[in-house]
Amino acid sequence: MSSTEPSASEQHQIRVQKLQELREMGIIPYPYSFDTTHTSKQILENEDLVKQDDQDAEDAPQVAVAGRIMTRRIMGKSTFFNLQDSDGTIQVYIRRDDVGQENYNTVFKKLTDIGDIVGIKGHVFITGTGETTVYANEFVLLSKSLRPIPIPKEVETEEGETKVYDAFSDKEQRYRQRYLDLIVNPDVRDVFQQRSEMVQAMRNFMNDKGYLEVETPILQPIYGGASARPFVTHHNTLDMKLYLRIANELYLKRLIVGGYDGVYEFSKDFRNEGLSRFHNPEFTQVELYVAYKDYNWMMDFVEAMVEHVAKKLHGSTTVQVGKHEIDFSRPWPRIPMFEAIEEATGKDLYGKNLSTLKEAAHELGIELEGSAGKGKIIDEIFGECVEPNLIQPTFITDYPIEMSPLAKKHRTKEGLVERFECICNGKEIANAFSELNDPQDQRERFEAQAKLRSAGDEEAMTIDEDFLRALEYGMPPTAGLGIGIDRLSMIMTDSDSIRDVLFFPQMKPEGGK
RNA sequence: GAGUCGGUAGCUCAGCUGGCAGAGCAACGCCCUUUUAAGGCGUGGGUCGUGGGUUCGAUCCCCACCCGACUCACCA
Numbered sequence: 114m115s116s117t118e119p120s121a122s123e124q125h126q127i128r129v130q131k132l133q134e135l136r137e138m139g140i141i142p143y144p145y146s147f148d149t150t151h152t153s154k155q156i157l158e159n160e161d162l163v164k165q166d167d168q169d170a171e172d173a174p175q176v177a178v179a180g181r182i183m184t185r186r187i188m189g190k191s192t193f194f195n196l197q198d199s200d201g202t203i204q205v206y207i208r209r210d211d212v213g214q215e216n217y218n219t220v221f222k223k224l225t226d227i228g229d230i231v232g233i234k235g236h237v238f239i240t241g242t243g244e245t246t247v248y249a250n251e252f253v254l255l256s257k258s259l260r261p262i263p264i265p266k267e268v269e270t271e272e273g274e275t276k277v278y279d280a281f282s283d284k285e286q287r288y289r290q291r292y293l294d295l296i297v298n299p300d301v302r303d304v305f306q307q308r309s310e311m312v313q314a315m316r317n318f319m320n321d322k323g324y325l326e327v328e329t330p331i332l333q334p335i336y337g338g339a340s341a342r343p344f345v346t347h348h349n350t351l352d353m354k355l356y357l358r359i360a361n362e363l364y365l366k367r368l369i370v371g372g373y374d375g376v377y378e379f380s381k382d383f384r385n386e387g388l389s390r391f392h393n394p395e396f397t398q399v400e401l402y403v404a405y406k407d408y409n410w411m412m413d414f415v416e417a418m419v420e421h422v423a424k425k426l427h428g429s430t431t432v433q434v435g436k437h438e439i440d441f442s443r444p445w446p447r448i449p450m451f452e453a454i455e456e457a458t459g460k461d462l463y464g465k466n467l468s469t470l471k472e473a474a475h476e477l478g479i480e481l482e483g484s485a486g487k488g489k490i491i492d493e494i495f496g497e498c499v500e501p502n503l504i505q506p507t508f509i510t511d512y513p514i515e516m517s518p519l520a521k522k523h524r525t526k527e528g529l530v531e532r533f534e535c536i537c538n539g540k541e542i543a544n545a546f547s548e549l550n551d552p553q554d555q556r557e558r559f560e561a562q563a564k565l566r567s568a569g570d571e572e573a574m575t576i577d578e579d580f581l582r583a584l585e586y587g588m589p590p591t592a593g594l595g596i597g598i599d600r601l602s603m604i605m606t607d608s609d610s611i612r613d614v615l616f617f618p619q620m621k622p623e624g625g626k
Numbered sequence: 627g628a629g630u631c632g633g634u635a636g637c638u639c640a641g642c643u644g645g646c647a648g649a650g651c652a653a654c655g656c657c658c659u660u661u662u663a664a665g666g667c668g669u670g671g672g673u674c675g676u677g678g679g680u681u682c683g684a685u686c687c688c689c690a691c692c693c694g695a696c697u698c699a700c701c702a
Contacts, residue, residue, distance in 0.1 A: 122635085122636055122653095122671085123635090123636085123653070123654090123670075123671050124636055124652075124653050124654095124671085125636080127653065127654075128653095184662075184663090186661050186662060186664050186665090187658085187661095187664090188658055188659065188660085188661065188664075188665085189657070189658040189659060190658080190659045191658095191659035191660075191661085192659090192661085193660075193661045193662065193664085195662085204661090204662075206659095206660070206661085208659060209659080210659080226652095226653090227652075238660090240660050240661075240662090241660050241661085242660075242661075242662075244660095244661090244662075246660085246661095260636075261636040261637080261652060261653075262636085262637085262652095263636075263637040263638085263652090264636090264637065264651065264652060265637080265638085265651095266651070266663040267663075268662095268663050276663090278638075278650085278651075278663065279637055279638045279639090279650080279651055279652090279663090280637090280638070281637065281638085282637095282638075283633095283637090283638090283694085283695095284694075284695060285633090285693075285694045285695075286637095286694095288694095289694095297637090339702080340701085341701070341702085342701090382702090384701070384702075386700065386701045386702090387627080387699080387700060387701070389698095389699095389700090389701085390696090390697095391701085391702075392700090392701060392702070396702070398702080480699095540702085541702065542702095544702080572700095572701085595702085597702055599702085600702070620693090620694085621692090621693065621694085622693090
């Protein structure tokens with residue numbers, strides 16, 4: 114919408130008019146820079162900046178801050194307003210007699226609005242009510258805002274609790290206009306700050322071990338590494354079909370073949386599936402592959418890294434998530450999948466045939482598609498009867514081979530692979546295995562997948578000949594891991610929807626198609 | 627994909643059995659030089675999600691559609 118469009122709101126039109134008046138006065142409403150000396154937080158935390166009683170204003174330490182005007186309390190010839198910057202909010206006091214009649218009456222009082230970005234220079238003092246405040250002797254407009262921002266009001270009750278009035282709370286608008294959400298809801302900024310710190314902590318943890326951060330293709334001619342339906346796109350010049358990756362596993366393992374001992378990648382993956390509180394079409398995983406290790410080693414690693422992350426973010430191994438206090442301190446329980454199922458249902462399903470499994474599922478009240486194989490049924494039973502009850506971080510180990518075409522056969526247990534998932538708060542947050550490096554076995558697994566595929570399973574994997582060729586050159590024994598960054602962020606920030614840990618979650622277009 | 631609930635001013639929300647569309651904050655005008663949900667007096671602001679229908683008359687009733695939240699299903 115153009116700013117002059119007649120449908121613009123009254124308030125929008127008034128601001129456009131103000132912008133015009135400012136230009137006519139020779140004021141540049143969008144200047145090029147402003148040098149700050151402090152952030153709001155730095156001023157609030159540094160008592161030495163406050164002007165002493167026996168000090169003249171000019172002799173007091175000078176500060177320069179910049180930010181967005183959030184509230185305004187005009188009292189004739191002087192005004193208090195709150196300036197919000199990336200660190201928080203600080204109060205500013207400005208008087209006509211200090212900044213000049215025209216500057217104060219016309220530029221500030223008449224032509225400046227809540228939402229405008231301004232720069233302030235002055236000294237720091239403490240008001241009669243005890244609030245640290247910047248006393249402005251210079252005021253400059255840095256960006257004129259044309260749209261009114263939502264203005265929540267915060268009040269402290271007598272019990273010291275903060276009550277918010279008129280919160281900007283409509284979830285649709287908050288997701289669609291995340292910039293507004295960030296301006297108005299400081300908690301949102303904290304969530305994303307924590308997410309960033311979490312990724313940083315993981316990256317540092319892996320770098321300290323000497324693993325190499327790498328990048329692999331997002332556009333792939335053959336997608337693989339997971340069971341999911343892909344997004345399809347097309348390359349014009351090459352005139353070929355390309356897929357957005359659903360995982361980066363097969364590329365990272367090629368790099369292990371190439372001789373790296375440890376590689377990892379934080380990767381955006383894309384899966385053409387439904388949306389939910391836990392699913393966004395694009396999401397982030399970190400995948401890590403370490404040569405000469407197995408899944409037992411990887412469990413130690415995951416425990417250590419996640420515990421490290423919790424301490425970094427919360428200064429403690431315990432994190433409050435909803436009603437639960439989750440304790441990430443090592444070690445975490447390690448329970449073979451069939452034992453976990455037996456414990457929860459009283460049924461020992463290990464080594465049972467298809468019809469027995471179907472019967473068991475039926476008795477547990479689980480509905481199955483007719484085509485469901487053994488692996489699928491066991492997964493359903495596990496997902497229904499066990500997973501939701503695992504609140505504290507727990508490793509579930511040794512999965513049926515049918516569900517894990519890229520994992521190595523278990524060294525002692527027939528029909529299983531050396532795989533674990535870490536379940537926390539009732540959801541999977543990590544998935545790992547001793548990687549299958551026997552090229553002949555891998556080919557057979559791919560062929561089994563191809564069979565499922567031709568039987569109509571759209572999520573089954575396709576055969577990746579180049580990956581098989583790589584394995585045939587020889588891949589060392591390798592432990593591989595994937596951790597869902599969005600899921601872990603949800604836990605670490607106590608968010609109950611994936612949309613709250615993504616800046617721009619997928620939405621349908623505004624106003625329909 | 628299915629079910630439930632919702633969409634009214636810039637924001638948060640009222641709106642009874644169908645009868646001129648409301649409040650607080652924000653905006654506009656005036657007063658106010660240590661306020662803080664600042665205060666006081668006054669004023670303006672609406673495609674009631676969209677399109678049909680019923681009716682003398684629809685924000686309200688009916689139908690379809692769009693968007694969202696939540697729950698379920700698939701998936702990580």
